[in-house]
Amino acid sequence: MTMSTTSDDGEGKTAKRQSIDFKTLGPAIALLILCIIGFLLNPAFISEGNLTNLLTRSAFIGIIAVGATFVITAGGIDLSVGSMAAAIAGVMIIVMNNAVETLGTGVPTVLLGCGIAVLLGIGAGWINGALTTKGKIEAFIVTLGTMGIYRSLVTYFADGGTLSLNFDIRGTYRPVYYDSFLGLPFPVWVFIGVAICGWLLLNRTAFGRYCTAIGSNEAVAKYSAINVDRVKTLTYIIQGLCVSFATIIYVPRLGSASASTGVLWELEAIAAVIIGGTVLKGGYGRIGGTILGALILTTIGNILNFTDMISNYLNGTMQGLIIIVAVLLQRSDWKLGKN
Amino acid sequence: MSMDVSASVAIIEAVNISKSFGPVPVLFSVSMDVRPGEVHALIGENGAGKSTLMKILSGFHDPTSGQIRLDGKQTPLPPNGAAEQLGIVLIHQELNLAEQMTVEENVFLGREIRTNGFLDRAAMRAEVQKYLDEIGLDILPTDRISKLTIAQKQMVEIVKAVSRKARILIMDEPTAVLTEEETEVFFRQVRKLKESGVGIVFVSHKLNEVKAIADRVTILRDGQWIDTRPSRDLTPDTMAQMMVGRELSDLYPPMHEADVDAQKVLEVRNLTAPGVDNVSFDLRKGEILGFSGLVGSGRTAVFEAICGLSPMESGEVLLFGKDVSNMSVAEARDAGLAYLTKDRKEKGLLLDKRMRPNLTLFALPKFVRNLTIDRNAEEDALKRAIRRFDVRSRDADITVGKLSGGNQQKLLLAKVMECDPKIVIIDEPTRGIDVGTKQQIYHFIAALAAEGVSVVVISSEMPEIIGTCHRVVVMREGHITGILTGDHINENEIMRYAAGLKREELH
Numbered sequence: 001m002t003m004s005t006t007s008d009d010g011e012g013k014t015a016k017r018q019s020i021d022f023k024t025l026g027p028a029i030a031l032l033i034l035c036i037i038g039f040l041l042n043p044a045f046i047s048e049g050n051l052t053n054l055l056t057r058s059a060f061i062g063i064i065a066v067g068a069t070f071v072i073t074a075g076g077i078d079l080s081v082g083s084m085a086a087a088i089a090g091v092m093i094i095v096m097n098n099a100v101e102t103l104g105t106g107v108p109t110v111l112l113g114c115g116i117a118v119l120l121g122i123g124a125g126w127i128n129g130a131l132t133t134k135g136k137i138e139a140f141i142v143t144l145g146t147m148g149i150y151r152s153l154v155t156y157f158a159d160g161g162t163l164s165l166n167f168d169i170r171g172t173y174r175p176v177y178y179d180s181f182l183g184l185p186f187p188v189w190v191f192i193g194v195a196i197c198g199w200l201l202l203n204r205t206a207f208g209r210y211c212t213a214i215g216s217n218e219a220v221a222k223y224s225a226i227n228v229d230r231v232k233t234l235t236y237i238i239q240g241l242c243v244s245f246a247t248i249i250y251v252p253r254l255g256s257a258s259a260s261t262g263v264l265w266e267l268e269a270i271a272a273v274i275i276g277g278t279v280l281k282g283g284y285g286r287i288g289g290t291i292l293g294a295l296i297l298t299t300i301g302n303i304l305n306f307t308d309m310i311s312n313y314l315n316g317t318m319q320g321l322i323i324i325v326a327v328l329l330q331r332s333d334w335k336l337g338k339n
Numbered sequence: 340m341s342m343d344v345s346a347s348v349a350i351i352e353a354v355n356i357s358k359s360f361g362p363v364p365v366l367f368s369v370s371m372d373v374r375p376g377e378v379h380a381l382i383g384e385n386g387a388g389k390s391t392l393m394k395i396l397s398g399f400h401d402p403t404s405g406q407i408r409l410d411g412k413q414t415p416l417p418p419n420g421a422a423e424q425l426g427i428v429l430i431h432q433e434l435n436l437a438e439q440m441t442v443e444e445n446v447f448l449g450r451e452i453r454t455n456g457f458l459d460r461a462a463m464r465a466e467v468q469k470y471l472d473e474i475g476l477d478i479l480p481t482d483r484i485s486k487l488t489i490a491q492k493q494m495v496e497i498v499k500a501v502s503r504k505a506r507i508l509i510m511d512e513p514t515a516v517l518t519e520e521e522t523e524v525f526f527r528q529v530r531k532l533k534e535s536g537v538g539i540v541f542v543s544h545k546l547n548e549v550k551a552i553a554d555r556v557t558i559l560r561d562g563q564w565i566d567t568r569p570s571r572d573l574t575p576d577t578m579a580q581m582m583v584g585r586e587l588s589d590l591y592p593p594m595h596e597a598d599v600d601a602q603k604v605l606e607v608r609n610l611t612a613p614g615v616d617n618v619s620f621d622l623r624k625g626e627i628l629g630f631s632g633l634v635g636s637g638r639t640a641v642f643e644a645i646c647g648l649s650p651m652e653s654g655e656v657l658l659f660g661k662d663v664s665n666m667s668v669a670e671a672r673d674a675g676l677a678y679l680t681k682d683r684k685e686k687g688l689l690l691d692k693r694m695r696p697n698l699t700l701f702a703l704p705k706f707v708r709n710l711t712i713d714r715n716a717e718e719d720a721l722k723r724a725i726r727r728f729d730v731r732s733r734d735a736d737i738t739v740g741k742l743s744g745g746n747q748q749k750l751l752l753a754k755v756m757e758c759d760p761k762i763v764i765i766d767e768p769t770r771g772i773d774v775g776t777k778q779q780i781y782h783f784i785a786a787l788a789a790e791g792v793s794v795v796v797i798s799s800e801m802p803e804i805i806g807t808c809h810r811v812v813v814m815r816e817g818h819i820t821g822i823l824t825g826d827h828i829n830e831n832e833i834m835r836y837a838a839g840l841k842r843e844e845l846h
Binding site: 204225 | 648667668669671672678680682685686687688689690691692696700701703704706707710711712754
């Protein structure tokens, strides 16, 4: 029934306020606590260098996770993002290397590479979307399949080894990852841009409302004159686009792609979304939470790098624990809200 | 099973039960008892406290004060359905069956027969078959629930309860989704249960049925106990009056004469679609057109095809003279044609969202300014809708799933009307809602028609069709069997066409 099984009005109100605060502020509080722990373990944690590094590292997962927020809010799931990033990186590198003869090693080649990346991201997202909607296959199955396909494609392109970007193009492309604007590295700016666009799209437009409605109840959405297939496909295309943005800022970092590029990114992206408070079965999404989720995941790794108390190899364990705890807290919060 | 059959001793007694949810009291010192072998109907408007009382009787809620006596002894009921072990079974309105499992698996869920640790399927199947035969239900123990009709699912729930040796069976609007034929079958089964000494609590808004099946009737209004009387002392009219506490002579509003020369706004020619075979009819401006027939006769399917919810196979749909065959739902909406589903919980409303996003979802493009949703406009629309449709909620911030059925229905109506349609199709406008709200909805439909909106009312409740519609189309097995006007609109005629005893040569 209603939230108020509590005996008096005041208590009922408190319970409600707590639940709302907890839902929206929970991830922020968790991040704050992590930062305090990081600072106590090693004051160098809050050095400018470390914080910029942390933000830059978060950008990849964060950008992909913004896309994943749309997919998950609309009741889908995309497991293929890590492999998709690797495949896009591979094709980008091949295209740019081959364009050297005609376009040289300057900006046009890099722009060509970026353009290809965007097209591939949109295309790959459309394939996932079309197979789930028109093909009526479960998103989990579709993206499990495309995950395998994209991963094997990059291995094939690299012939089992590593695809390396032409050294001169690397020089041109390098600033995209390593340079800064107003004290913040470019990847962070991209992250901020994607986050703002994502937030506006999800919270302020009809499209965002439609995503939520579909995730909440697809039949209701259909009866409410929403083109369910189109909206769902668009969420996968947004996801693909986000993956291509992440890849565009990732490639200049190492200047190469291999079978191990982007491994487990899908899990980190989904984890960031869930930690952020988006409901895995759909119908409720939070971009702000997703951003915090991505920051939390990166911060854990960063703190482990800073301390000897816990082995850096246990990074995955810590991340896993955080995910489970986050969802447990959300669960008890649901009860609080429902009682 | 020991049972005192001397009719005066109640199996279960609720004594002076009060219940509050937080600060909100919903039941005030209500008493009720159920004797073996009786059908005890519980009636009242939505929000009168029927559901709460049922849940207290079956242990799903604890009373705030008062006691439950089982066989005369005060017994606190165990929570969460564990009262089934005491022989008290609640059958929810949303049936509680595992859709992907078989009938047999559902009936024995949680108490499977095992031999040497393995399931003894043969024994369970035989047992279930025995019950099915007793009921006369023509399904197999191995059928999957998802394949069954709602009526059959209901019967499976009853089989499940009977197989658990239920002494008290509490049923929340079991007939709400049944056709009249199915209801008859269902009542036969209820009478059999009665004879075997089971006490039945029966909640329904269909007062004729209450009159037909109940031995005693308890009436609640606004959480108060009003009366408990033998049903032979009551008529459906007196019941309705006691429920609402006022005269209900004007349940149906006076009907405006239909203008037979008014413009044809919708013309359907030889429409064929899944479940629909060669259907043709017209709808005029300001007309209320009823669609009657048995459940599954294709009434809903006709309009789902017209409104783009399911594909048309052949035929032609003219809207204001323009061919609009195979529109999408959004195109239909923009052309002024809106369909209001009968399934408000599954297809109508987002139960986990609040009223505002629900209200504006259908007409959302109207609320977009500069690519973003204008929240102020949405808030204004909500305020208007709450006033216009009299949607009542304890708190504007609660999710729609927590509204009563009547208020959900009014909100759904408001949602569809938000796009200012010129033609509204209302499928089962008053399913599962109380008399007071029904009356409001009928008046609303009449007012719409008076304003020049054309309304199609699809309904399985004949009095509703007869009381509100200018013309009535009767369907059977995907065909139109008759179109009735004037004095021909009566239960007998409609039933004859619906049952296939009579058929009009059309066109």
